[in-house]
Amino acid sequence: MPETTAPALVKGGPDRAATSVVDVAVRPPAAGEVQVRVEACGLCGSDVHAWRGDEGYEWVRTPVVLGHELVGEVVAVGEGVAPSWTGRRVVPIAIDGCHACSVCATGRTQLCPHRQVLGLSFDGGGAAHVTVPAGRLVEVDADAPALRMVLTEPMSVAAHAVRRLGDLPPGARVAVSGPGPIGLFAAWLLARAxxxxxxxxxxxxxxxRLAAARRLGLHAVRGDLGDPSAPVDAWIEASGSAAGVAQALGSVVPGGTVVVVALFARQPVVPMNTLVRGELQLIGTYASLREDYDTAAGALATxxxxxxxxxxxxxxxxxxEALEATAAGKVVKAVIVP
Incomplete structure (x- = not known):
């Protein structure tokens, strides 16, 4: 396959001024890889942090094509990959481990100390084509609109957070703080159930974002005006704010559960005495696994x-411009279309 070039969203250096749309080489798949023609690629908070060079993202090697939330069609396969993948619509798993260490042996491959992130560790989907390991592929509905199926990755993160709640009692009430895509999707999945x-x-x-939630039929309110939901049996904190954590721990019933899916720009002060006296469970949740992608893709298909x-x-x-809109909260989900 001859080498060609095509436009891509490239982080070329440590600060935001170094990120732009430039032509890059379209790399053919090596052994064990496939090439995907990108239909759409979503942008999220991680892309914004990387673009700005925020604390905690110093490890990102540049230049790199951003974008880990994508959907597209397999158009070429490398050596050792079944030719039957060609023509299938897929979403790649964004964060995956080495599959050889003790952490991966537990099934929590997204927690692998050697994990690699599509669009940060290696070139991602903010381009017309992307090359990814075949082992990351999840087949998704071939007919649903691309602007819907591109939501599979963030929906999978929400599905994983919901799973971390465990079994809820009959008639349980749950609050979700933060109406960004992950919080919105977590609330949507819970309401759907x-x-x-x-x-x-x-x-x-x-x-x-709250207006969008209401359009989806969700009960969405201003949490900063007071506590609209206490007491609740469980809480998913997706805002990434210290106020959200404090409100969550102060609002769940004794013995209740708070699942934290957000990442924080600054370390929050956690009201530990409230946690201890209430015997509350404070649980972290990170990324998602293949079964969460399957759950997300199935929900989105309908x-x-x-x-x-x-x-x-x-x-x-x-x-x-899409990154700027995401950072400013002007959109629920910005999606770039090659």
Missing amino acids: GVDVVLTGTERDEPT ADGLEEVVSTAFPLGRAV
Whole structure:
């Protein structure tokens, strides 16, 4: 296959000014890899942190094509990959481990100390084509709109967070703080399962994200105006704010569970006495596993119209603008389309 070039969203250096859309080589698949023609690629908070060069993202090697939330069609396979993958619509697993260490042996491959992140450790989907290991592929619905199936990766993270809640008692009430995509999807999955759930946000979220949640039929309120939901049996904290953690721990019933899916720009102060006296469970959740992708893809395949509420498309040439819109919370989910 002759080498060609095509535009891609490239982080070329440590600060945001070094990120732009430039032509890069389209790499053919090596042994064990496939080449995917990208239909759409979503952007998230991790892409924003990497773009800005925020603390905790110093490890990202540049230049690198950003983007780990993508959907597309396999157009070529490398040596050792079944030719039957060609023509199938797929989503790659964004974070995966070495599959050889003691952590991976537990099944928690996303926690592997040698894990690699698509679009940060190696070139991602903010381009017309991307080459990924075949072992990461998850086949998804071939007919649903790309702007919906591109939500599979963030939906899988939400599905994993919901799984971390464990078995909920009959009639359980659950609160979710933070109406970004992960919080929104977690609330949507819970409501879809018949759980009484409330999604909370702040004044900043009201025009776009809380409004979108209500369009999806969710009970969405301003959590910064007081505690609208206490007591609840469980809480998913997806806002990444110290206030969200404190409100969660102060709102769950004794013996209740708080699952934290957000990453924090600054370390929050955790009210430990509240946790101890209430015998509360504070659980972290990170990324997702193949079974979560399957759950997400299955839910999205039948979620008619979800993309019309959630996804805002930007042509690839306006990818930096899409990052800016994501950082400012002006969209629920920015999606770049090659």
